[in-house]
C-alpha cells in the first residue's frame with residue numbers, strides 16, 4: 182500500500198488584469214491554492230483549487246483525515262472528507278475541497294504507475310482538448326498601474342482586437358464573451374462585430390444572470406443565428422426555463438445547475454440544454470465523467486466552465502476533458518489572462534490551434550516550479566487578501582456600483 186504521508190497547502194496570489202463582469206471588476210491579484218500530496222517513495226501529487234479563506238480552512242480541517250490513507254483509496258478519502266465537512270452547508274464548497282485532493286491523488290497514482298492521468302481515467306479519446314478564447318470587457322490598466330499587454334476593451338472594436346490577439350497567440354477556434362457588463366444592446370453590437378470579424382467561428386455570450394427573462398428573450402431573438410449557445414442569461418431555473426422556451430439557441434449554465442440533484446428538474450423543465458462541467462465544483466475528475474454520462478443519458482450537451490486558474494488546473498481540465506467523448510464544445514479557460522505567473526515549469530502545457538495537447542508525462546504531466554510557488558505565496562502573504570471581491574473592488578472607483586442582479 183502506498184500511503185499518503187503529508188498534505189502541504191499553499192495559498193498563492195497571482196496577477197490578474199482588470200476584467201469586468203456582471204458583479205464587478207477583477208482585483209489586481211487572484212487567489213488560488215496549490216496542494217502537494219506527499220506519498221511513500223518520495224512521490225508528490227499536485228492539486229489546485231480556489232484560494233479563498235473558507236477553502237483554506239476546509240482543506241486544513243480535512244488534512245489530518247487524508248494523511249495515512251492509501252493514495253489509491255479515493256472513495257474512502259472522499260467519505261472521510263464528506264464526514265469531516267458534514268457541518269459545511271454549501272455542497273459546492275465540500276466538493277471543491279475533495280476535488281483538489283482527488284486530483285493530487287490521481288497525479289501521484291500516475292507517477293507511481295508511470296502513466297498520464299487520462300489513462301487512469303480510461304484513456305483519452307482525443308489527443309488534444311480545444312479551448313475557447315475567453316474575451317472580457319476590460320480596462321486598460323488597474324487604476325494607478327501601467328497598461329497591461331492586452332490593452333482596453335470597452336467597445337465592440339476593442340473586443341474584436343482582443344479576440345484577434347488571443348487567436349493570433351493561441352489559435353483559438355471558438356470565442357466566448359463575458360457579458361452582463363454593459364447595456365444589452367451594446368453587447369448585441371459586440372457579438373455582431375465579432376460575428377463579422379470572425380466568420381464561421383462559434384461564439385458564446387455569458388452575462389451571468391444580468392438580465393430579466395423579458396430582456397433575455399429579446400436578446401436571444403436578436404442574436405438568432407449568431408451564437409452556438411447563450412450562457413446563464415438569467416438567474417434561477419424558472420427564468421432559465423422561460424427563456425429557453427423561446428430562445429432560438431441552446432442555453433448553457435454553470436449557475437442554475439451545479440449538482441447532479443439539479444439535473445432532473447433542469448431536464449423536466451427544459452431549462453438548460455448545455456451543462457458546464459467544472460471538476461472543481463462537481464467533485465473531481467471522476468465525478469466529471471459521471472456528469473458526462475448523466476448528460477448523455479438525458480440528451481444534454483456538455484461544455485466546461487473555468488475561473489481564474491493556473492497550470493495545475495489546466496492540466497487536470499485537459500486530462501479529464503480528453504477522456505469524455507461527448508464533451509464536444511471547446512472548454513472555457515482563463516489561462517491566457519494568468520499564464521505569466523504560473524506555478525508549473527514551462528514545457529508540458531502548450532496551445533496548438535487553440536487546443537492543449539494532453540500532457541504525456543506521468544500523472545498530470547506538469548512539474549511544480551518551486552521558486553514560482555514561493556514567490557506567489559509571498560505575494561499572497563503580503564497582499565493580506567482573504568477572499569475574491571469583484572464588487573468591492575469596482576466600488577472603489579465607482580462608489581454607486583450595485584452588484585444586484587438582474588440589472589437590465
Ligand SMILES: O=C([O-])C(=O)C[C@H](O)[C@@H](O)C(=O)[O-]
Pocket residue numbers: 200201202359387389435486487488489
Ligand atoms: O462562466 C462563468 O460564469 C465564469 O467564468 C465565472 C467567472 O467568475 C467569470 O465571471 C470571471 O472570471 O469574472
Ligand SMILES: [Mg+2]
Pocket residue numbers: 387389412413434435436486
Ligand atoms: Mg458562465
